[in-house]
Amino acid sequence: MYAEFALPDAARRVYSELCCPDVVAQTAMVGALAGSGEVNLARDLFDGMPQRDPIAWNAMIAGYSQVGRSKEALELFSLMQVEGVRVGEATIVSVLTACAHLGALAQGKWVHGYIQKNKIRITVTLGTALIDMYSKCGDMRRAMEVFWSMGEKNVYTWSSAMSGLAMNGAGKECLELFELMKQEHVQPNWVTFISVLRGCSVAGLVDKGREYFDSMRDEYGIEPWYEHYGCIIDLYGRAGRLDDAVNFINAMPIKPHVGAWGALLNACRIYKNIKLGEFATRKILELESKNDGAYVLLSNIYADSRNWKGVSSVRESMKAEGVSKEPGCSVIELGGKVHEFFVGDRSHPRYKEIELMLGEMSRRLRLAGYVARTNEVLFDIEEEEKEDALCWHSEKLAIAFGLIALGEGVTIRIVKNLRVCLDCHDATKFISKVFEREIVVRDRNRFHHFKDGACSCMDYW
C-alpha cells in the first residue's frame, strides 16, 4: 500500500511505531522501501528478518526486478533455492521479468523448464510473463508457442504477444493478432494500441495506422496519449513523410513531448534532413537540456553530410551543458554467464582471440564488399582512426566473441544499451552472410534479426 503511494517517510514512521513487527509487517515494509527506490535498505531489513516466508522472498526479488537490478533479483532467486524455500508463482513471474530485462534467454528457458518440471500451473499471469520474457529475448517462436498453448488469455496476454511481434519486426502478424483478439471479444486498452500502432509502423502501413489511431477515440473511447502520438510520428517518419509528421505534431491537442520530437529527429537522420533535424533537436533541448540522445542524433546527421563544423558545434554544446554520451555496452550470454563489452574494451580474459577474430572479420567483410561507414563517428577524427574506432564498438567485440565461443551455427544474441549505429548495422548484415550466422541484436527499443545479409528492421530503426 505504501509502495503504491510512494510515501517512504510515512511508511517508515508507522512501521517504527510497531512494537514487534511480524513477518507480514516486515514484508510490507520491504515492499514499501523497494517501491520507493530504497532497495538497499529493503535488503538490510530483509536480511535481518527472523523468519522469511516465500512472500517475503518475493517482495525482495520483485523489488530488485522493478528498479532494474535484475542480476541481483536472479542472485536472490538462486539463494532462495539453495535455502530450500518453496518457489511460488509470483516469484517465478518476478524472475521472468528480470530475465526479460536482461535479455537472458538461457536463464529464462531454465525457468520455463523449472515450471514444467515442477508442474506449476501456467496461469494467465505466468503465461503472460513467459511470453514477455521470450519476446524480450528475441525468441518469438517460443513466445507464440506459449501464447497458443494458453487456454485463458486476457488483455495483458494479447498485448504482450502483440508488443513482442511488433518489437521483433513482425508488424503484419501483430495486426493479425489484433484482429483475432477483437473476434474473441477481448477489449483492447491504451497499451494494446501502442502495440497496434507500432505494428503498423514496422509494417509500413501508414493509412491503416492512421485509421487505427482514429478508431481509438471513435470506436473504443480511448483518448490517445503521448505514446500513441509518438507512434504516429514514427509511422509518418519511417515512410519518409516528414511534412505529415510535422503537421501531425503541430495539430497535437497535448504539448508535444520529448518522444514526439525524438521520433521526428530519428526520421530526419534516416532521410538526411538537416534543417528539420536542427529544429527537432532545439525542441528536445528546450524540454530536456541534457538529453544526450538528441545531441548524438544531430551529430550523426551532420557527420552523414560531412558537415564537420556542425559536428564540432554539437561537441561544444555538449561540453558547455556538461552532457556526455552514455557509453555503449553490449552483452552476450554464454553458458549461463553474461559477458559485458564496452567500447574499446580490452579487459576480457579471451581478449587476444577476440582481437584476432576482429582482424579476420575485417578481412572477410572487405572481400565481400563491405565499406566502413565512417560517417556516424561522433567526432571529427582522421579517416583511418575512424575506421579503427568503429572496429571497437561494443557490439563488434561481442559478436567477435560470439563467433569464437559459440558452437557452429548457434545464433549469436546480443543485448545493447544504445541504438545500433549505421556502421555496426551494416557490418552485422555482412557478418550474417559471410559467416553464415544468425545474429539477433536487441537495442534500446527494438530487435534486429540478421540473416543472409539482411535485417528484419528493413534498415529503419
Next chain:
DNA sequence: CTAGGGTTAG
C-alpha cells in the same frame, strides 16, 4: 472473527 504482505502488457 485469524486476515494482512508478493506477480503480467508500453
